[in-house]
Amino acid sequence: MVKENLTNVRATIPEGVTLVAVSKFHPVEALQEAYDAGQRIFGESRENEFKVKVAALPNDIEWHFIGHLQTNKVKYIAPYVSLIQSIDSERLLDEVERQAVRFESERMARFGNTCIDVLLQLHVAQEETKSGFTPDEVLSLLESVNVSERWPHVRLRGVMGMASFVDDADQWRREFRQIKACHQALLDGPLNKQGISSEQFNILSFGMSDDYKVAIEEGSNMVRIGTSIFGHREY
């Protein structure tokens, strides 16, 4: 089942778009099935599940953290995480920096590199419950902070966002355009001044099971798909 779903999803994703298989709430066996079908990038949203799955599954998996991350939980994922997609505050960046230093040797052994790659999560949806920076907040943060001095072990790789939970493709499209525009504004403004290039800050992570086709049309190059691969989650 997982294997067929994965094949079907892959057939709809163009080259140059990275597929993150969102495996939260699904058992290790389901991830193993996806792994056996060739999937190597998985997204998890809770640090306790993350730890268990990292320990149980092969070492060549690239683990992304995509859920809301509390500062006191960063230490549990820091040794293993390839990309934290859900950076939503300045404090969280401070903590990622601290934990990257603390787990320097573990990360060097695993990745050959001590920096932690992150995406800035943008809030463009209408729901107040979703987290993330507004475009204005993230622009003013990066105008006011010297990134390489304050977070030398953090590498800003791009932006992540979610569209509103509505059944309206036009609204998704408008919100995805806001994410893309913010990415460009960051590159043209504060990141350019700080010497962070478009080759480094090149990830646009938006699009989930329902809306990823629209997301790709609007310039996403990383989609995070759960339900269409693993089926519905039981919370």
Ligand SMILES: *Cc1c(COP(=O)(O)O)cnc(C)c1O
């Ligand atoms: C759960 C989740 C997804 C995947 O959602 P599906 O609708 O199951 O594809 C993608 N991104 C984030 C941040 C999520 O929490």
